[in-house]
Structure formats: structure tokens, C-alpha cells
Amino acid sequence: xxxxxEADLTAFAPPTRTRACExxxxxxQEVGGVFPDRLKAAFGGGSVAAFQLxxxxxxxxxxxxxxxxxxxxxxxxxxxxxxxxxxRLAKRLGADGVHLGQSDGDIREARALLGPAVQIGxxxxxxxxxxxxxxxAGADYVAFGAFxxxxxxxxxxxxxxxxxxxxxxxxxxxxxxxxxxxPANAAPLIAAGADFxxxxxxxxxxEDPGKAVAAFADVLKG
Numbered sequence: 276x277x278x279x280x281e282a283d284l285t286a287f288a289p290p291t292r293t294r295a296c297e298x299x300x301x302x303x304q305e306v307g308g309v310f311p312d313r314l315k316a317a318f319g320g321g322s323v324a325a326f327q328l329x330x331x332x333x334x335x336x337x338x339x340x341x342x343x344x345x346x347x348x349x350x351x352x353x354x355x356x357x358x359x360x361x362x363r364l365a366k367r368l369g370a371d372g373v374h375l376g377q378s379d380g381d382i383r384e385a386r387a388l389l390g391p392a393v394q395i396g397x398x399x400x401x402x403x404x405x406x407x408x409x410x411x412a413g414a415d416y417v418a419f420g421a422f423x424x425x426x427x428x429x430x431x432x433x434x435x436x437x438x439x440x441x442x443x444x445x446x447x448x449x450x451x452x453x454x455x456x457x458p459a460n461a462a463p464l465i466a467a468g469a470d471f472x473x474x475x476x477x478x479x480x481x482e483d484p485g486k487a488v489a490a491f492a493d494v495l496k497g
Contacts, residue, residue, distance in 0.1 A: 284437035287444045289467050296465045296495045297324035298488065299451060301359075301427070301475040302345075306330055311344045313484050318352040320488030324471060325394075327374055329359035335367070342368055355394060362388050372396065372415070377405065382412035396451065401434035403441065410448045417442070418473065421454020422464060427475040430454060436467035443468030458490040465494065 300323055303310070317323065326349050328342055342358075346368060349356040357372040358365040362385045365373035372394030373385055385395050396416045397409035406417040419438055421430040442450045449470035456464065457477045464472060474491070481487035 284435065284441045287437060287441040289440045290443040296469055297471050298322065298491055298495060299325045299327065299471040299473040300478055300488075301327045301453075301473055302329050303427075303475060303479045304330055306341050306345060311348060313479065314345060314348050315352075317478055317484035317488050318348070318354060320485030321492045323352070323354050323488065325355040325357055325372070327357040327359055327473070329374075329475075335361070335364055338364060339367060346370070357394065357396070365389060365393070374398070374418070382409060382414050386413055400430070400432040401438065403438065406442060406450075407446075410446055414448060416449040416451055416471070418451040418453050420452055420473075422452055423455030423460055425455035425476070436463050439464060439467040439469050443470075458494050461491065461494050 346356045355371040358370045360379045374396040376398045394415045397414045399406040451471040452464040452469035453473035478487040
């Protein structure tokens with residue numbers, strides 16, 4: 276018997292956009308040194324909705340120190356500052372949001388700890404079931420991916436763009452597309468209904484992050 280996540284999604288047409296897709300930047304592992312300047316350069320290249328601090332295997336105190344200048348830069352550019360994985364660090368920093376993987380704790384717990392104004396996102400891979408669970412638990416956005424090959428966070432999950440159309444047709448909670456996205460391959464995801472595209476190497480792997488952000492501008496209009 277076909278499972279819920281194996282069902283045919285072709286019945287869900289891409290939505291009619293009411294607003295442009297937005298860019299959601301994710302940090303590389305190394306965010307010290309010259310990275311604050313590179314973040315400023317990225318923001319100078321065009322509109323960015325959010326920046327996620329995603330740094331692994333660094334103690335909370337050290338990461339909090341690394342986060343401080345980045346959080347200030349985000350505030351100066353009116354960009355939401357999101358912490359990956361850690362509700363506790365998000366609380367400590369007074370972050371605008373937290374992004375939770377499937378093993379990073381309960382959405383309701385995060386809401387109780389962080390309050391009603393903080394944005395809570397959830398990784399949902401290629402699963403409609405996980406996305407619906409996240410929506411019911413009060414997530415502010417759900418993230419699907421990886422749509423393409425990626426070195427930032429290698430993943431065997433490969434959802435079809437149609438999952439974005441399905442989600443957009445049935446739910447008001449925004450959806451994020453993630454995984455190996457570049458200006459050259461973003462268009463199908465935007466057309467399918469992504470509210471945000473999340474990018475790491477496509478911007479911070481470039482020599483000039485500002486030019487890389489600018490390169491997304493036309494395709495983001497959908």
C-alpha cells in the first residue's frame with residue numbers, strides 16, 4: 276500500500292504568488308575572523324530575510340561570543356537572526372528564532388521557553404507527515420530538502436519540488452527550500468511555491484558574497 280509520503284503530488288498545481296520568494300542565508304562552519312565582513316557584504320548585495328547561525332561542535336559560550344557581532348549586523352540590516360539546533364542558545368542570545376532538526380527538541384517546548392514572538396522552524400526532509408506534525412505543533416515555517424546535492428549538510432533526502440506546491444496549496448505556514456540551491460537551479464523551487472530559499476555555499480562559498488546575493492535577485496521574483 277502506498278504511504279502518505281509516497282502519494283502522487285502532481286494534482287497540486289504551483290500556487291499563484293502573492294509576494295516574492297525571499298532569501299534565507301545559512302552560515303558556514305567558520306564564522307570568526309573576516310566572516311562578519313563577509314556577512315555585511317552579503318547583506319549589501321540585496322534583500323535577505325533571515326540569517327541562520329549553524330555552527331557545529333563549538334561550546335555554547337564560545338559560540339555566543341562568535342554570535343554577538345553577527346547578531347548586531349543582522350539587527351543593523353533588519354535581518355532575522357536564527358539559531359540552529361539550540362533552544363538554550365537562542366534564549367541566551369535573545370535570537371529572533373530557532374531552527375530545530377528532528378532530533379533537536381519539541382516545538383511546543385521551544386515555544387514555552389522562547390515565547391510567542393520567536394520564529395520556530397523545523398526540518399522536515401522530504402516528509403509531508405513531519406511537516407504536518409510541525410505545523411500542528413506551532414512551527415512558524417517548515418523546511419524541505421535537500422533538493423540538490425550539497426556539501427554543507429550532505430543528505431540522502433531528495434524531495435520533488437511538487438512537495439512545495441502541495442504544502443502551499445493546503446497550509447498557510449511558510450515553507451523553505453534548502454540544499455545546494457544556486458541562481459541557476461532555484462527557479463523550479465520558487466515556481467513550485469517556496470516562500471524562502473535557504474542558501475549557504477551559493478553565497479558564502481563565493482569570492483564576493485554581495486555579488487552572489489545580487490545574482491539571486493531576479494530569480495527570486497518568480
